[in-house]
Amino acid sequence: MNDNGKTLSKNDAPNHSRIVNPNPDSALRAKAGMIYDRLYAKYGDPTWPILPALDELVNTVLSQNTNDRNRDIAFANLRRRFPTFEEIRDADPEAVIDCIRPAGLANQKGPRIQAILKAISAERGDMDLNFLRGMEPIEARNWLTKFKGVGLKTASIVMVFCLKMPAFPVDTHIYRVSGRLGLRPAKMNVDAAHDYLAGLFDPRVYGPAHVNLILLGRDTCSARKPVCGECLLTDLCDAFIRGEFGKA
Numbered sequence: 457m458n459d460n461g462k463t464l465s466k467n468d469a470p471n472h473s474r475i476v477n478p479n480p481d482s483a484l485r486a487k488a489g490m491i492y493d494r495l496y497a498k499y500g501d502p503t504w505p506i507l508p509a510l511d512e513l514v515n516t517v518l519s520q521n522t523n524d525r526n527r528d529i530a531f532a533n534l535r536r537r538f539p540t541f542e543e544i545r546d547a548d549p550e551a552v553i554d555c556i557r558p559a560g561l562a563n564q565k566g567p568r569i570q571a572i573l574k575a576i577s578a579e580r581g582d583m584d585l586n587f588l589r590g591m592e593p594i595e596a597r598n599w600l601t602k603f604k605g606v607g608l609k610t611a612s613i614v615m616v617f618c619l620k621m622p623a624f625p626v627d628t629h630i631y632r633v634s635g636r637l638g639l640r641p642a643k644m645n646v647d648a649a650h651d652y653l654a655g656l657f658d659p660r661v662y663g664p665a666h667v668n669l670i671l672l673g674r675d676t677c678s679a680r681k682p683v684c685g686e687c688l689l690t691d692l693c694d695a696f697i698r699g700e701f702g703k704a
């Protein structure tokens with residue numbers, strides 16, 4: 457449900473000219489701020505390997521439906537065999553598929569990666585994505601998401617970590633944790649959650665807010681069995697207060 461009591465649907469996915477529209481609910485923004493502060497006190501400003509934008513784009517296409525380890529093996533295989541993106545673009549498709557097999561869905565991901573690289577070089581004449589920094593954030597995101605296999609999460613990761621542009625990526629951990637905490641309407645879909653959560657946090661802290669929510673989701677607020685007894689957010693968590701995971 458949104459603030460007006462309307463159930464959000466796929467059609468409510470982001471469709472406005474700016475990515476960062478501060479949420480009008482100041483109490484919810486304040487709650488997000490408190491959650492951010494507590495997570496920051498626990499996890500700090502996490503170091504996050506920053507890749508060049510195109511590396512990150514390819515990396516996140518590889519990461520779909522697999523774990524970080526398998527993604528990293530596939531990406532390393534690919535870069536070892538084809539040191540430049542031009543070589544990946546022009547390679548025999550079977551050779552690319554072979555390199556990325558550890559990441560799974562190689563028959564789908566290989567052609568997608570090559571199609572993205574072909575489209576970028578055809579449009580731009582080179583493989584440099586830094587031109588996106590000169591665009592409005594919404595234009596940059598629209599440019600990135602026009603490629604098959606690049607969704608809002610992938611585009612947002614590239615923007616916030618590689619290009620230092622405001623965008624809030626929502627992965628499976630953040631989607632689950634934000635729902636339990638009550639930071640977003642329960643039925644809001646994951647695409648709509650990107651801009652909704654972006655409206656709750658200070659754009660200057662999107663990077664650590666994103667990573668620290670993931671860390672909480674991994675070590676405490678797991679999908680199957682959240683360890684609420686060890687959580688530092690129980691008094692701010694709607695699911696815990698409702699008694700969904702034991703007595704509040």
Ligand code: SF4
Pocket residue numbers: 633636637676677678682683684687688689690693694695696701
């Ligand atoms: S109190 Fe429990 S459900 Fe709520 S965020 Fe913490 S671990 Fe997750």
